[in-house]
Amino acid sequence: MQYTSYRRRVSLVGLAVWLLLAVAAATAAPATFERAKIEARQHIYADRSTAGTLYCGCAWDWAGRSGGRIDFASCGYAVRAQETRAARLEWEHVVPASNFGRARQCWQEGGRRHCNATDPVFNAMEADLHNLSPSVGEINGDRSNFRFTVLPDAARQHGACDFRVDFSQRAVEPRDAVKGKVARITFYMHDRYDLPMADAQQRLLMAWDRQFPVSEWERERDRRIAARMGHHNPFVTGERQWQRGHRNSGEGVLSRLPDTHPAVREPHAGQPVRGNRNSNLYHLPTGCPGYHQISARNVVEFDDEQAALAAGFRKAGNCR
Structure with a gap:
């Protein structure tokens, strides 16, 4: 009798452990971007x-393990330049991988491939489902790592798709229907992974x-993702609100990022940081010989170095 009771208790304990492991596996965040x-x-x-x-509202037909074929007629899409890429579904990092990668030492040492091989924090950021949305492949490419802005004078270049891009300014404007969504995704990524955000970008987002509050689908998307990732986007649930000068939680960073990017210094009072859109390098008003040598048509000005970095620019190598 006692032996039978003991075996029953062991079986129940084993079942409980199995259930805990099953629940943990079901809510484990994916470890790689492919997954x-x-x-x-x-x-x-x-x-x-x-x-x-996300950006065009185009329907698609699933194909392969995670891809799809875009239905151009469903959204009035017109190919701008890349017909093959435009026809396929891709997964857009709303906060681009190159933007959050630059905050990691691995990126400085060898780019994305090196980060994938050496940095678990980068892999967590790259695989974060909250930051992924389906996109027309060509739009994903045209968006690149450009900043969000308002482009009232930019013409549509993709048919009826209301996605505007200014390649010279390295800037894009998404359609109104998703502006609030991309803002809250951007807040989430910067807060969770302790990333800097330029003041102008903060104010816009x-x-x-x-202006564009959380939709019912955005809430449902958040619930579905939380079931896989184990946590919500608090800027969707309303647990957090972004304010200028927001202090990041850094909850997703296993090895803390420095409070300031090593290349970032205090802004230079009264003088902007100048970027060269041709070379994609930026120059400081003091210590950088190229500051006054940039052709006027190639000058892009930023409030500070953080803004230049966030826009995808690198500091000129001859700066002292």
Whole structure:
């Protein structure tokens, strides 16, 4: 009798352990970008292929493990330049991988491939489902790592798709329907992974957050992702609000990022940082010989070095 009771208790304990492991496995965040794309298809967007891609609202037909074929007619899409890429579904990092990668030492030492091989924090950022959305491949390429802005004078270049891009300014404006969504995703990534954000970008995204409140699909998307990742986007649930000068939680950083990017110094009072859109380098008003040598048509000005870095520029190598 006692032996039978003991065996029953052992069986129950084993079952409880198995259930805990099963729950943990079900809510474990994907470890790689490739795995994240598969989980995004299977668990987040499986029933959303007719609801439309992020920037254009195009429907698609699933193909392969995580890809798809875009239905141009569903959204009036017109190919700008890359027909093959435009026809396929890709997974857009709303906060681009190159932007969050530059905050990691691994990126300085060898770029994305080196980060994938050596840095678990970078892999977590790259595979974060909250930051991934389906996109027309060509739009994903045209967006690149450009900053968000308002482009009232920019013409549409992709048919009826209301996505505006200014390649000379390295800037894009998404359609109104997703402006609030991209703002809250950007807040989440910068807060969770302790990333710097330029003041001008903060102010723009805060305005979009207020103007375009959380939709029912955005809430449902957050619930689905939380079931896989184990946590919500607090800027969607309302647990957090972004304010200028926001202090990041850094909850997703295993090895803390420095408070300031090593290349970033205090802004230079009264003088902007100048970028060269031709070389993609930026120059400081003091200590950088190239500051006054940039052709006027190639000058892009920033409030500070953080803004230049966030826009994808690198500090000129001859700066002292």
